[in-house]
Amino acid sequence: MTQNPVWLITGCSTGFGRELAKEVLKKGFRAVITARNKHSVEDLVVGHEQNALALALDVTDPRAIHHAVEQANAKFGAVDVLVNNAGYGYQSSVEEGEEQAIRDQFDANVFGLFAVTRAVLPLMREAGRGHIINVTSIGGLMGFASSGYYSATKHAVEGWSDSLSLEVSPLGIHVTCVEPGPFRTDWAGRSLKQTPNKIADYADTAGARMKTTSDNSGKQAGDPVRAAQAMIAITQVDKPPRHLVLGAIGHEAVTKKLKERLAEIEQWKQTALDTDYPS
Numbered sequence: 001m002t003q004n005p006v007w008l009i010t011g012c013s014t015g016f017g018r019e020l021a022k023e024v025l026k027k028g029f030r031a032v033i034t035a036r037n038k039h040s041v042e043d044l045v046v047g048h049e050q051n052a053l054a055l056a057l058d059v060t061d062p063r064a065i066h067h068a069v070e071q072a073n074a075k076f077g078a079v080d081v082l083v084n085n086a087g088y089g090y091q092s093s094v095e096e097g098e099e100q101a102i103r104d105q106f107d108a109n110v111f112g113l114f115a116v117t118r119a120v121l122p123l124m125r126e127a128g129r130g131h132i133i134n135v136t137s138i139g140g141l142m143g144f145a146s147s148g149y150y151s152a153t154k155h156a157v158e159g160w161s162d163s164l165s166l167e168v169s170p171l172g173i174h175v176t177c178v179e180p181g182p183f184r185t186d187w188a189g190r191s192l193k194q195t196p197n198k199i200a201d202y203a204d205t206a207g208a209r210m211k212t213t214s215d216n217s218g219k220q221a222g223d224p225v226r227a228a229q230a231m232i233a234i235t236q237v238d239k240p241p242r243h244l245v246l247g248a249i250g251h252e253a254v255t256k257k258l259k260e261r262l263a264e265i266e267q268w269k270q271t272a273l274d275t276d277y278p279s
Contacts, residue, residue: 001080001081001129001131001235001236002080002129004028004029004030005029005030005080005081005235006029006030006031006032006072006076006077006078006079006080006081007020007021007024007029007030007031007032007079007080007081007082007083008031008032008034008068008069008072008079008081008082008083008120009021009024009031009032009033009034009083009085010034010035010057010059010083010084010085010086010116011034011035011059011085011086011087012033012034012035012040012041012044012085013035013036013037013040013041014185014190014191015085015183015185015191015224016085016135016180016183016185016224016227016228016231017035017083017085017086018041018044019224019225019227019228020083020085020227020228020231020232021033021041021044021052022044022225022228023225023228023229023232024228024232025044025048025051025052027232028051029051030051030052030076031048031051031052031053032052032053032055032068032071032072032075032076032079033045033052033053033054033055034054034055034056034057034068034086035056035057036056036057036058037056038054038055038056041054042054053071053072053075053076055067055068055071055072056068057086058112059086059108059112059113059115059116060107060108060111060112062115065112065115065116065119066119069116069119069120069123073123078123078127079120079123079124079130080124080127080129080130080131081130081131081132081133081235082116082117082120082124082130082131082132082133083133083135083231084113084116084117084132084133084134084135084157085135086108086112086113086116087108087109087112087113087135087153088105088108088109088191088192088193089147089150089191089192089193090102090105090149090150090192090193090194090195091146091147091150091192091193091194091195091206091209091210091213092146092148092149092194092195092197092206093145093146093148093195093197093199093202093205093206093207094148094149094206095199095202096195096197096198096199096202096206097148097149097195098195101149101193101195102149105149105150105153105193106152106153106156109150109153109154109157110153110156110157113134113157114160117132117164120132121168121173124168124171124173125168125171125173128171128172129172129173130168130172130173130174131173131174131175131176131234131235131240132161132164132168132173132174132175132176133176133177133178133231133234133235134157134161134175134176134177134178135177135178135180136154136157136158136161136177136178136179137150137151137154137179137180138179138180138181138245138250138253138254139151139154139155140154140155140157140158140177140179141155141158141179141243141245141254141257141258142253142254142257144209145202145205145206145208145209146197146205146206146207146209146210146213147209157177158177161175161177161242165242174240175242176234176240176241176242176243176244177242177243177244178227178230178231178244178246179243179244179245179246179250179254180222180227180245180246180247180250181221181222181245181246181247181248181249181250181251181253182216182220182221182222182247182249182250183220183221183222183223183224183227183246183247184218184219184220184221184222184223184224185220185224192213192214192217194210194214196210197210221247221248221249222246222247222249222250227246227247230244230246231244
């Protein structure tokens, strides 16, 4: 990575994106700070006009993506770190999920992320370096009641990132998925979309978790500023992690789930082996 890298961060109006933009500029790095509403991030540029550029970017709009990457390259001549942070939460039992809400979630969390990355990759390939950070969730490594569709978007990004890493790592480009547990951002507050649970059979599962999520908003253990600092830190090492789980609650939940999954796979190993043709 260069001494003065150029960061392009999506979804900077609140939460991780906003705190990350602040920390990047505090380090003296250059940053392209984006949000659907440019006015919500213009204050971040004040005092950093030489190093920062505020842009309107709706990741579901291909023309906006092309324009933003073009402007970033025109001002700074490169994009060294891309942080795909834009997205939001959606909660519903699987059965009660609403078709349009599900599709809107995938447009923002998955297809928009894919499109932004495709737009930036030519710059990184030309430079022979880069780091793509995809902000997923512990929900990308496991599922929770009421978060089936949200988890599906994050699982999609996780699998896609595996393939992306294999393709671009020989070109000098790193890929990291950052998987936060509960953090004190607006994810569970104003940004969260919910389809109310009306089917009594799901009251103790999806319904209960939706209530807990809303009730805990603003009380989560995770600190977004420290998360931002961790994201910056992984860009400063020669071998950044492919996965970075954030927060004690997230770390405990993910490690427990992966150990259980591996134990189950090993338990059924012989059945797996028996499905091959006899040698």
